[in-house]
Amino acid sequence: MDRELSIQLQWLSKQASCLQGMKRGLEKESLRIDSDGWLAQTPHPAALGSALTHPSITTDYSEALLELITPPCDSIASAFGYLDEVHRYVYSQLGSERLWVNSMPCKLGPDAQIPLAQYGSSNIGRMKTLYRHGLGLRYGRRMQTIAGIHYNLSFPDSFWQAWQEASGNTQSLTDFRSEKSFALIRNFQRRSWLLLYLLGASPAVCGSFLAGREHGLDAMPSGTLYRPNATSLRMSSLGYQNDAQSDLKVSYNALDEYVRDLDRAIRTPYAPYEAMGVKQNGIYQQLNGHILQLENEYYGLIRPKRNGASGERPTQSLARSGVEYVELRCVDLDPFEPFGISCESAHFLEVFALHCALAESPTFNDVDYQRLPLNQQAMVECGRDPALEIDTGRESVRFRELASRLFVELRAVAEILDSAHVTNTYSAAVAAQLAKLEDPALTGSAMVLQAIDKWDGCFYNFAMDRAERARAHFMQRPLANERAAAYRDEAEASLQRQADLEAAPAPAFDDFLQQYFADTPTGAA
Numbered sequence: 001m002d003r004e005l006s007i008q009l010q011w012l013s014k015q016a017s018c019l020q021g022m023k024r025g026l027e028k029e030s031l032r033i034d035s036d037g038w039l040a041q042t043p044h045p046a047a048l049g050s051a052l053t054h055p056s057i058t059t060d061y062s063e064a065l066l067e068l069i070t071p072p073c074d075s076i077a078s079a080f081g082y083l084d085e086v087h088r089y090v091y092s093q094l095g096s097e098r099l100w101v102n103s104m105p106c107k108l109g110p111d112a113q114i115p116l117a118q119y120g121s122s123n124i125g126r127m128k129t130l131y132r133h134g135l136g137l138r139y140g141r142r143m144q145t146i147a148g149i150h151y152n153l154s155f156p157d158s159f160w161q162a163w164q165e166a167s168g169n170t171q172s173l174t175d176f177r178s179e180k181s182f183a184l185i186r187n188f189q190r191r192s193w194l195l196l197y198l199l200g201a202s203p204a205v206c207g208s209f210l211a212g213r214e215h216g217l218d219a220m221p222s223g224t225l226y227r228p229n230a231t232s233l234r235m236s237s238l239g240y241q242n243d244a245q246s247d248l249k250v251s252y253n254a255l256d257e258y259v260r261d262l263d264r265a266i267r268t269p270y271a272p273y274e275a276m277g278v279k280q281n282g283i284y285q286q287l288n289g290h291i292l293q294l295e296n297e298y299y300g301l302i303r304p305k306r307n308g309a310s311g312e313r314p315t316q317s318l319a320r321s322g323v324e325y326v327e328l329r330c331v332d333l334d335p336f337e338p339f340g341i342s343c344e345s346a347h348f349l350e351v352f353a354l355h356c357a358l359a360e361s362p363t364f365n366d367v368d369y370q371r372l373p374l375n376q377q378a379m380v381e382c383g384r385d386p387a388l389e390i391d392t393g394r395e396s397v398r399f400r401e402l403a404s405r406l407f408v409e410l411r412a413v414a415e416i417l418d419s420a421h422v423t424n425t426y427s428a429a430v431a432a433q434l435a436k437l438e439d440p441a442l443t444g445s446a447m448v449l450q451a452i453d454k455w456d457g458c459f460y461n462f463a464m465d466r467a468e469r470a471r472a473h474f475m476q477r478p479l480a481n482e483r484a485a486a487y488r489d490e491a492e493a494s495l496q497r498q499a500d501l502e503a504a505p506a507p508a509f510d511d512f513l514q515q516y517f518a519d520t521p522t523g524a525a
Helices: 003-014 076-092 123-139 157-167 173-199 255-265 271-276 314-321 343-358 366-382 399-421 425-438 444-454 459-475 481-503 509-516
Strands: 023-033 057-059 065-069 149-154 302-305 325-331 389-391 396-398
Touching: 003 157, 003 343, 003 399, 023 076, 023 343, 065 076, 076 343, 076 459, 076 481, 123 271, 123 481, 123 509, 149 343, 157 173, 173 255, 173 302, 173 325, 173 343, 173 366, 173 399, 173 425, 255 314, 302 314, 325 343, 343 399, 343 425, 366 389, 389 399, 396 399, 399 425, 444 459
Parallel strands: none
Antiparallel strands: 023 065, 023 149, 057 065, 149 325, 302 325, 389 396
């Protein structure tokens, strides 16, 4: 066992109750589709409220890409209960439309038929849509229709305080939490290959998604494209890719370095983007011609997060108050689960994250920044190949051997979480994931390919069947009248909040953007 992990588990096992008060929240993306499986061309339904101001129902890149959000919850069960209610309300308002339950998209037309999310005429609303227009200009709109699960997780102050006391650390609690959060983030990136194997569920895609692109995938007679041992095409170079970011190194060694590097990227011109023009005939095409328009354009497997003040950039919030929680971003939608993720997987993610926090986490060097993406790429492309090896930085080790060692440590962490919450669900979740290591046919990616085969090799038919099953799961349990009324009231209130925002005095859009980007986060200079 990792020596540092063993030390931390010794004190934590004696006061596991300090982990009570963990908070988690889910963000689940799903494309709206018409009854034939094409991307919906309809506006965001008014019955769902304002995508700008509704706390639980919004949109991501496209007007058709719904994002359903839970608040921070005291338990996994309550988070899933909240997500269940939101789904039941949303489905009741979609008419003949469905939600696509796979990460890789449905039938797509050309970019012009992938509508940008609309947020109204306020300055912040216009900026959000303009940012999306810029993303489409830079990378194409198809890439932005890929969907996933984001899992937000925070540990309570009692945990950080107990750890700080056990280690004799004299930093402020804010600085200690941020330092250890970045240690978690580094280890998450080191070991993300395990999550991509266990939770990856996108080994195939409809041929329309890659029309006109070089892809190197195998083709089924139906036109479905796949890779036999792939785990997550969503996380491969066929999914999210950014040439400008390939040479961008963002430090995960310390909060101030992370803030500095991201702030520099949103202020550094990039010639190919400048050549596209920020404005054409006086109309904005993108927020700027820099490496990143905004910090969120930098795509990572995991992000440090902080709830900021209105109008505050993410790096400003982090620089001001430190890391509040982490956002785990590498989880594919599971098409066999109505919510896109199982409670069991959620428990495992929490075990994995706590392990990443407690284990030894040396700072990254230049070799690490080159090595880790290669491990990720190898896993997403051929993760179920028994010969796959992972580069640890010291040696290349067979994936299964390395994962087996890691599971020994994960079991010990799960026991701590079980003790803290008086349950056995964390250990059960680890055991269920270990079974996938021992039998690759149990992984989501293998099950997707098996199911596609039953649909005569047609990804579309398989995915439509799963979409219909998910719809039936929620539609057969309509909300009680009072709960449905509460959702209608919240939708109307959110529309009023947007209207109030649009009616309030505001600077010209040019001035608004200038002010938004004017302030440099503390420590980012």
